[in-house]
Amino acid sequence: MEDYLKAIYEAQRGGADPVSTSRVAASLDVTAPTATSMMESLEERGLVEREKYKGVRLTTEGETVALEVVRHHRLLETYLTEHLGYDWATVHDEADNLEHYISEEFERRVADALGDPTVDPHGDPIPDDSLEPVDDAPGRTLEDCGEGERVVVQRVRDRDPDELAYLDGAGITPGTVLRVVEVAPIGMVTVEVDGEQLSLPDGVTASIFVAAAEERADANGVA
Amino acid sequence: MEDYLKAIYEAQRGGADPVSTSRVAASLDVTAPTATSMMESLEERGLVEREKYKGVRLTTEGETVALEVVRHHRLLETYLTEHLGYDWATVHDEADNLEHYISEEFERRVADALGDPTVDPHGDPIPDDSLEPVDDAPGRTLEDCGEGERVVVQRVRDRDPDELAYLDGAGITPGTVLRVVEVAPIGMVTVEVDGEQLSLPDGVTASIFVAAAEERADANGVA
DNA sequence: CAGAGGGATTAGATACATCTAAAATATAAA
């Protein structure tokens, strides 16, 4: 249930409007009929608006629930990384499980222990405890950059632990400053990091969100 | 499912043999038929031996699963207390939820962060990661003590947060040394703690496990 | 040793998430 709301939230943030059944089904790895029937439940509970054969959209209430889950997820990712030595790349699955089961007290204590962080290790904003909508729209990706630009990495939305580990090893994490060397027409971008050049295929560049690197980028970037 | 195994484990450790359906049902707050059908499932999976109309007993395999849950629970209680500022008295419920959902990696990292503790804040032994059976038999309780004895608190098995908080406030935690002042025939024991006298009713004394306080008691006491 | 009482089990139903197969609908193509 919470998983469905989170999936809808993610899809909506990614621009889908309304969010189709098949999209939700795919991201949760269930069949389309399963997703349909969950959409019906969510509609009955007033958490989504539904247009049959079109898709769903979160209601304000549904969004609040989704934001609660997202807050749990991102707080957990941050905590597991900073206090339990989890790898930036592998923390996702653990947070995905635990996010549904922690209490409000746990959430509060974790937030306290971290000093109420506003972004997680991937650079994603953490909703505060009021659960007001956050500016969670990803900005421009590395794919969209022009040659010669200097940019700072804001968020890395990749989910594949191997890819994340690779990027981490190459020194690409939120906050890293990059220079775009070449944008090849074959779907490959070459960047310069720490004086070294690195080529990345479009599957990867599409999940690296950046902002123009002027003097100094702020932590969570709508620039 | 894990909850049932844990409940059977606890009951068995408390001396029940075999463990009756009603006992399990009561401790999990479900009806007797529900417990019966779960006992059937557990039997099919080889986790318990069952004698109809008598009760169940954990198999070796069932005990291993129960010990895994117990290990999770006690590690979590310790971690939440030491690293997240949870109160010794209120930590139980959170651990009860999370124990089912943490991964092996989480378990390992928590154990590392704590330096592989052997007892939790209540004084209960934490099974090590081999999941060999531990000596988890509670010893003598305060109820069974003679007047004038000096004893050290080994374990406090109370579940009521208010009572635990009270005992904590009175300075009674695992490791505390007590002198038994009076064992009244009305189900009341008076002890001296830190020079102050305190009377405790039998409901409470029955859940305080002690060992003789000779020179110095070891951490987990079969004395 | 026969019955009464109480705990245990069976019978039958509900709620939930999930599936496959079939029907309905929307969208894109001709």
Add this chain to the structure above:
DNA sequence: TTTATATTTTAGATGTATCTAATCCCTCTG
């Protein structure tokens, strides 16, 4: 505009945990 394709929904079934009501079996008492 009509048809073909892809997506969505409906229909019907499964598995699991749970419940209530009814039946069964053990044990203790007279």
